[in-house]
Amino acid sequence: MMRPDLHMHSTASDGTCTPYELARLVQRADVTLFSVTDHDTMTGIPEAIDAAYERGLAFIPGVEISTEGDEEVHILGYGVKYNDPVLTAFFDQMEQERIKRFRTMGKRLIEQGYELPLDNIMSSAGASIGRPHLARALVAAGYVQNTQEAFQKLIGKGCYAYVPRDYLAASKAVSLLRERGAVPVCAHPGLIRWPIEKLLPMIKAWQDAGLMGIEVYHPANKDNYAMWDRLARERRLLVTGGSDYHDGSPGHGLIGETIPAWRTAGEDGWALFQAVRQKN
Ligand SMILES: [Zn+2]
Ligand SMILES: [Zn+2]
Structure with a gap:
């Protein structure tokens, strides 16, 4: 059975491990399918592909786009092509x-x-x-x-040194990823600080823009796994999960951390793998 961890960061963005080192940690945690999802860059992907190949691990190229409205929403994109000219120009601008x-x-x-x-x-x-x-x-x-x-x-927001980012609608990130043949997934809904009455209609709007999944099994959703799992499946969205590993600090997860509570990890990992293949 596949043991997926579909969310982690390398030195290509704000993680402390290179993609090679991540692959070593992935193998050590007995994870068999992984994705490197750096913030707004695909530059870690080629090294991650090599490292996955060397270690015989299944790999899905990914990215995590930070969008900015009245709340910061992160959209994961699975199956992106690291040399895609449109996405590359988009990330260069960011x-x-x-x-x-x-x-x-x-x-x-x-x-x-x-x-x-x-x-x-x-x-x-x-x-x-x-x-x-x-x-x-x-x-x-x-x-x-x-x-x-x-x-x-x-x-943080509200502090003197804080500067807001330029506006980027989450639905725009979703539609861009879809246009480029990737699978867009709403990252860690538990970190979006909107009341649920506002969040649910937003998820519906993103689904209309092309959203294909929800990252249910993320450490930030820990107290609400059952609710998000049910909600995603009711709406026919893919269920994904990952640790959001950055540097091994307590603020972020550890590789493989969400697998024990994720009973359908094998099937869900496989379903994403298939969705990525079909889009490509
Ligand atoms: Zn995030
Ligand atoms: Zn992340």
Whole structure:
């Protein structure tokens, strides 16, 4: 039976492991199907494909698009082609916006007396520079105990240094992924802080735009697995899951973490695998 972990981040975005290292952890956790889903970049995919091949693991190329409206919604795209010219141009544009935002937020922190080497942080970061890099630098400099504290006190929404991202509708990310032959999935609905009366109609609207699945088995949904599982199946959406591994810290999951509670992991992993193949 397949043991899937369909959500993790590499050094191509804000994770601490290279795609090669991720494949090693995947194998060690006895996961047999995995997907690397970096934020707004596909640059880790070629290395992940090689690493999966070397270790005899099943692999689905993925990406996680951060959209921004009155709430940040993440859309996973499975089966993306890493050399797709339209998606590449789209992510390049997002990268320019990310760099601008990182610099503005960094400058605001410096203004407040936090000494941060912005250029060094940028050059040692992969693509997809973002707030997690600032958070880790704040921890490294001893200003906060951990990255969660950095978000709460300094760089989260409502903090002085916080700068909102440019607007990008989740339905636009969904339709773009569909157009490019990928399978769009709503990531970790448990992290979307809308009341359920607002979230459910939104999911319906995204489904009209082409959404094909919901990431039910994510650590953030832990208390509501049964509810999301039922809801996805009632709406004929694929059920997916993954740890959202970044760096092994308590704020994110550990590889393979969601499999024990995910009784249909084998079938659901296979169903996604098939959906990706059909779209390709
Ligand atoms: Zn996410
Ligand atoms: Zn993620």
